[in-house]
Amino acid sequence: MGTGMSYRKxxxxxxxxxxxxxxxxxxxxxxAQAAPPVSCLSSAIVKETLPNGTTWExxxxxxxxxxxxxxxxxxxxxxxxxPTQVLASIRLGQLNxxxxxxxxxxxxxxxxxxxxxNLQTLTGDDCKGGSVRTGSDGGPEGTRRAVLCVSAEPAxxxxxxxxxxxxxxxxxxxxxxxxxxxxxxKVGWYEYVSEYRFGDSGEITARLGATGDLSPGDYVKAxxxxxxxxxxxxxxxxxxxxxxxxxxxxxGGAGNEKVEQYDTKVNGRGTMGAKLTTxxxxxxxxxxxxxxxxxxxxxxxxxxxxxxxxxxxxxxVTGANDVYEAHPETTPxxxxxxxxxCEKFATGNADPQCPAAKTILDFAKNKETMTDPIMWVxxxxxxxxxxxxxxxxxxxxxGFDLLPRDFTAINPAAPDGRENVDGQPTF
Amino acid sequence: MxxxxxxxxxxxxTVSAFLAFGVASxxxxxxxxxxxxxxxxxxxxxxxxxxxxxxAGIGQDALTGNELARARTLAExxxxxxxxxxxxxxAGVEYLSAGIAEDGAGRTAELYYYDYHGNRLVKQVVxxxxxxxxxxxxxxxxxxxxxEREVRTALGLLLxxxxxxxxxxxxxxxxxxxxxxxxxxxxxxxxxxxxADTGASQCGRNRCxxxxxxxxxxxxxxLDKIIxxxxxxxxxxxx
Numbered sequence: 001m002g003t004g005m006s007y008r009k010x011x012x013x014x015x016x017x018x019x020x021x022x023x024x025x026x027x028x029x030x031x032a033q034a035a036p037p038v039s040c041l042s043s044a045i046v047k048e049t050l051p052n053g054t055t056w057e058x059x060x061x062x063x064x065x066x067x068x069x070x071x072x073x074x075x076x077x078x079x080x081x082x083p084t085q086v087l088a089s090i091r092l093g094q095l096n097x098x099x100x101x102x103x104x105x106x107x108x109x110x111x112x113x114x115x116x117x118n119l120q121t122l123t124g125d126d127c128k129g130g131s132v133r134t135g136s137d138g139g140p141e142g143t144r145r146a147v148l149c150v151s152a153e154p155a156x157x158x159x160x161x162x163x164x165x166x167x168x169x170x171x172x173x174x175x176x177x178x179x180x181x182x183x184x185x186k187v188g189w190y191e192y193v194s195e196y197r198f199g200d201s202g203e204i205t206a207r208l209g210a211t212g213d214l215s216p217g218d219y220v221k222a223x224x225x226x227x228x229x230x231x232x233x234x235x236x237x238x239x240x241x242x243x244x245x246x247x248x249x250x251x252g253g254a255g256n257e258k259v260e261q262y263d264t265k266v267n268g269r270g271t272m273g274a275k276l277t278t279x280x281x282x283x284x285x286x287x288x289x290x291x292x293x294x295x296x297x298x299x300x301x302x303x304x305x306x307x308x309x310x311x312x313x314x315x316x317v318t319g320a321n322d323v324y325e326a327h328p329e330t331t332p333x334x335x336x337x338x339x340x341x342c343e344k345f346a347t348g349n350a351d352p353q354c355p356a357a358k359t360i361l362d363f364a365k366n367k368e369t370m371t372d373p374i375m376w377v378x379x380x381x382x383x384x385x386x387x388x389x390x391x392x393x394x395x396x397x398x399g400f401d402l403l404p405r406d407f408t409a410i411n412p413a414a415p416d417g418r419e420n421v422d423g424q425p426t427f
Numbered sequence: 428m429x430x431x432x433x434x435x436x437x438x439x440x441t442v443s444a445f446l447a448f449g450v451a452s453x454x455x456x457x458x459x460x461x462x463x464x465x466x467x468x469x470x471x472x473x474x475x476x477x478x479x480x481x482x483a484g485i486g487q488d489a490l491t492g493n494e495l496a497r498a499r500t501l502a503e504x505x506x507x508x509x510x511x512x513x514x515x516x517x518a519g520v521e522y523l524s525a526g527i528a529e530d531g532a533g534r535t536a537e538l539y540y541y542d543y544h545g546n547r548l549v550k551q552v553v554x555x556x557x558x559x560x561x562x563x564x565x566x567x568x569x570x571x572x573x574x575e576r577e578v579r580t581a582l583g584l585l586l587x588x589x590x591x592x593x594x595x596x597x598x599x600x601x602x603x604x605x606x607x608x609x610x611x612x613x614x615x616x617x618x619x620x621x622x623a624d625t626g627a628s629q630c631g632r633n634r635c636x637x638x639x640x641x642x643x644x645x646x647x648x649x650l651d652k653i654i655x656x657x658x659x660x661x662x663x664x665x666x
Contacts, residue, residue: 061487140525142495188616344529352569
């Protein structure tokens, strides 16, 4: 997916740490988990099997403010056939749009809403080749409309391996596919695509696309805009899209995930080159965090293990991300908070039950010990308009990936002939 | 020595993958159409029949029409309405929205109302299975996105205000015709006062909207500077 290179770098770096005892503690086989219980109406279930045998199953609904919400996300695969829960839920947590002029600012989830009347009925090529699903638009009357697109889409080369057999060399080479769920919300002149891509090796990508039209009212002086149209007289306003997602894991259905931060630093030299050391920092209490070179976070189950006896986890992989440091609440890259039903939106939270909890900074302020961590991921995109943005504006995307780490003992889609490769080969 | 052979094998795999993608993405417009390769994996998804509207949901399903009606009956108590005003100024409160409670046990609905008399946002928590009101909370200075009736009311307030001249000018500029009451399609969002605001500094404590108005022929009228204060039933122009 989008940031594939960073996966490989991180995987290579952490290989150093795999001998840390805590990571291999306990060697009991994976606890068998029952098939997912029926947890929503059949019309709200998305259950699809991709060509390599991977199945994703989840429930969906629309919220008036958040738009598309995915609940109870389960994964199973050819080499890992028991459906195992990954997420309790995932959805957007805010879309803050401040203009560089300092004159205008919007909060598209909490002041407009991605559901209800702003949620678009799908038409045209919105869901080409996919299946359009009908359900409530999340509005005050619960109007049922065709609002969700479910499709399976090629994801490029999934893997490639020449096994180097001296007599009969074999090349394993396979196309990958994603199960894609998307909905579209029109907010003012912009149209936003809420998209979740579930890969056939267990990766999840959450991203937000922006299309529609540039705001016709927001043309500014040269300093704060970019000249579009003939000559240099119409300066379309530069602005930010500060998106937040709210991610609630429930790994293996066991809950109680721990948050860990990993950092890898240059630590002297070995006999050939630089020596790098990777360290783990346990994050037990609520707080806000920023990215750094080779820094990553994961949410690791306290009890759910894969068949190798490793605790299952998912890792946050961030990519392109413009920080909007003009607001304290849009400065952290990720915020971990203890689950609280009152804390619905990363900014502009408006629940009369907890009037003091207005932003993620309020949620994290008391540094509560987390037993059910919520991960708030912020990804910013500073949009400098260009001639090509009119019209319609080609989609621009921002988002992040969730990478399974030790969720399964081997590649869950390993082809026949590779299913026994697990650990250092013997020669 | 094995390198060239492996390279050739990869070449075949790449070409067939390319053809498969081509078939999938080019649709019927592709000509001449390449013959589909046997045993090519085609990604497909199911096309389930949505069926009739469900009467009730399970777990975190969206509230159904039936559940919404029942939840409103349970939420709209005499206590809720007492002393309140809706967006038209009539006694009662304005219904804004409802949703299924996150991580709620069973079917728990959260319904939101606005009391224009006290400028209060009210959350009514309804236990649908138990058939009872489970909680009631109110706070000032909190705004949720506007309902359709609030947006229509805001347009009405603007049209009845001297600042309607701006809408009429924008209409004439966009359509080439005078505005004489033609149908308009409004949408709106909540406006919170910015520190430098003049004329709308009460917005946030009061419930204020900024309108986006579309004409029947699709023109959008620029009313960015016009703020309708539904609480104060006034219209202001940002300077």
